[in-house]
Amino acid sequence: MRKLFIMFCLLGFAEVSAQSPTIKIARLKYGGGGDWYSNKTSLPNLISYCNTNLKMNIFSEEDIVDASNSEIFQYPFVHMTGHGNVIFSDAEADNLRKYLISGGFLHVDDNYGLSKFIRREMLKVFPESEFVEVPFSHPIYHQKYKFASGLPKVHEHDNKAPQGFGLFYEGRLVCFFTYESDLGNGWEDQSVYGDPESIRTSALQMGANIVSFAFTAY
Template structure:
C-alpha cells in the first residue's frame, strides 16, 4: 500500500502542481493557524509585484494528506509543539523529493520541536545554514546580508536553514526573523512600513524560488 501511495503521490505531483500556495496543518497542538492575514497579504504582494497568479483564497492542507501535492509551496508556522507521525513524515518526504517546497517560519518557540520532527522526514540529513549568496536571497529582490530581521524575539541574528535534495533547496526554515509577522496586516503588530516591505520582499523571493526550482 505504501509503495502504491508513493507512486500515486509522484504522479499527482508531476501532473497537478499549479501556481498556488497552502498552509500546512500539523499535529502536536501547536498553533499552525497563527498569523491568519500573513499568507493572503504575501500572495497579493506577489501577484502585484512579481507577476504571479496565485489564488488569494488560501487553503489549508494536512501533513499526511495527498492534497499537499496540489501545491508547489507549503507554508508552516506556529509557536509551539509539532508532531509528524510516520505517514505524515513519509508524505512530506515524497512531496519534497518530487518537486515540492516547504517554508517553515518560526513564529517564536517552535524551533526545538520542528527540528526534532524533521529528522523523521529526512533521517539522514541535518538542517544546514544557507549562505548569503544562495539564489533564494537574490531572486526577485536583493538581500545581500541574508535573511532580514523582522521581530526581535531573543535578539539573535536571523538565520535561514535548509534541507537540500540533489542540490535543490526543498525546505527552508527561517529562525529569529518572523517573516510571517511582517506579512500580517499593519495594525496587528504595528510594524513600520519599511520593515513590512522587507518581510514581503523576502517572502516574494521564497515564492519565486519555490515556483521556479
C-alpha cells in the same frame, strides 16, 4: 512529478492576465498542539504582494493541507508556522518526504518557540539530513529582491540575528526554515503589530523571493 510542479508554476507566470488564478498555495496543518493557524492575514497579504509585484497568478486565499493528505502534491509551495510543539506521525513524515523529493517546497517560519520541535520532526522526514545554514549567496536571497546579508529582522526576541536554514535533497533546497526573523509577522496586516512600512516591505520582499524560488528552481 517535478515536471508537474514546473508546469503549474509556468502557467502561473504565463497566464497572469487570465480571469481565474491558476495556482494555489497551502498552509500546513499539524498535530502536537502548536498554533499552525497563527498569522492569519500573512499568506493572503503575501499572495497579493506576489501577484502585484511578481506578476504571479495565485488564488487570493491559502488552502489548508495535512501532511498525510495526497492533496499536498497539488501545491508547489506549502507554508508552516507556529510557536510550539509539532508532531508528525510516521505516515505524515513519509508523505511529506515524498512530496518534497517529488518537487514540492516547504517554508517553515519560526514564530518563536518552533525551532526545537521542527528540527526534531524533520529528522523523521529526512533522517539522513539535518538543517544547515543557507549561505547568503544562495539564489533564494537573490530573486527579484536582493538580500545580500540574508533574512531581514522583523521582531526581536532573544537578541539573535535572523538565520535561514535549509534541508537539501540531491543538491536542491526542499525546506527553508526562517529562524529569528518573524517573516510571517511582517506579512500581517499593518494594524496587527504596527510595524513600520519599511519592515513590512522587507518581509514581503523576502517572502516573495521564497515563493519565486519555490516556483522556479529545479
